[in-house]
Amino acid sequence: MSGLKTLISSLCGVVLCAAPASSLTDLARDFATCTGQFSAMVEHAWLIQDPRSDRYNDDREKFLALLEAVGAGADPAALNQRIEAKVALMSVLNEARFGTDEARSMRAERRAEAQLAVCRLMLLGG
Numbered sequence: 587m588s589g590l591k592t593l594i595s596s597l598c599g600v601v602l603c604a605a606p607a608s609s610l611t612d613l614a615r616d617f618a619t620c621t622g623q624f625s626a627m628v629e630h631a632w633l634i635q636d637p638r639s640d641r642y643n644d645d646r647e648k649f650l651a652l653l654e655a656v657g658a659g660a661d662p663a664a665l666n667q668r669i670e671a672k673v674a675l676m677s678v679l680n681e682a683r684f685g686t687d688e689a690r691s692m693r694a695e696r697r698a699e700a701q702l703a704v705c706r707l708m709l710l711g712g
Contacts (some may be wrong), residue, residue, distance in 0.1 A: 614658035615667055620705035621649040622671030627702065629672075630679045648709055675701060 610618065624646035631639035650659070658664040675698060682694035 622668035
């Protein structure tokens with residue numbers, strides 16, 4: 587009986603792992619990435635008491651709407667992309683704000699600004 591359980595669990599693992607790496611279109615991936623990045627900005631702004639948190643949240647909401655519009659709002663791959671983008675940008679923001687190497691902090695700040703600028707270019711009037 588334990589051999590059967592092992593076989594069933596192995597098959598279940600194969601079926602779950604056999605899902606495509608990403609079912610997202612390039613556009614949906616971009617929207618998910620920007621949603622995650624603006625989520626990071628909202629949290630960071632709250633952390634440092636930056637008054638721009640409302641603007642960042644508005645941009646995040648716009649990208650959420652765009653993600654829904656392309657039909658990927660509930661896609662697990664979109665959620666995964668959002669989380670990965672958020673974590674990645676939070677790391678950059680933490681280095682920019684709390685890093686001890688001034689040159690590295692300045693590079694991190696420019697990188698964060700560049701990533702957000704790319705996202706804002708996707709928004710009309712951004």
